[in-house]
Amino acid sequence: MKRQLSLFFVSTAAAALVFAGAAPAALAHDGSHHGGESGTGLSLGLGLDLDLGLGLGQYRYSQLTGKAEVPGPGDPDGRGQASVRISRDKLCVSLTVRNIQPATAAHIHRGAKGTAGPVVVNLAAPSDGTSYSCVQVDRALTREIAHKPGQFYVNVHNAEYPAGAVRGQLQR
Template sequence: MRKRLYVVVAMAAVIAALTVAAVGGAGGAPQSTILTGAAEVPGPGDPDGAGTASLRLNPGQGEICYELTVSNIAPATAAHIHIGGPTVAGPVVVGLMPPTSGSSSGCASAPRDLVRDILRDPAGFYVNVHNAAFPAGAVRGQLSRP
């Protein structure tokens, strides 16, 4: 009876380890944020603009996969992850495909150290979507801990 219990426990541990490895390899740690024009610095961004950014950070692969959605803005011309706190307009650290038709998704290569930095201090980074009417940024969302 004890031998069966050990086998069941060992099998459960192996399945759990494989599940964790599969999830980590399929996209990494999640991050998401709400995008608004009011969050733009220096503002204002598009007062009617809204959106979401969902990221999966995988430092082992040096990759950031993302889904962006925006609404009530003119067609997007650029989208990025920037370094900077909520009151800072910081430099671009990762380029993303702009959601020209309202949404975009993909995966971007990034230095592993940068991906680890975003995981360690997400509030020090933000997602920004730009367009012709608001070249400095139509909508923005600060990352935060899940």
């Protein structure tokens, strides 16, 4: 039985490596990210959730607007997107913003839609319009963000709107 399980896991891992190698697109990275960690990542671009409930390799997304800022006001023409990759004990966040003054800070906050809440993760500010951060976090927090994304939001701040220029709730 042990040998059968061992062969199953080895063949499954080998198949995953072959599949990953045959993936049509790797995520090219030009090294222009801010903060966090450097390097090139690989993305299969399939959105598969194979983590067995552990929150591994999942993505959560957010559309950021000034209108969503609470208590407000946020930047009325400000827009942006956030993509959060959830690993066991790490979050990697890609942020893009436009139509706002240069960002001075960015965070993930705990809080439902329409409420302001505390910062739970500090991110690199997209001061030139984009940023990329990888941050070590507690496993319980990664599981919570993976399973209850609507209880968290991404917020980008700048000098003109220090309480927040754009905001968006995380979603699946």
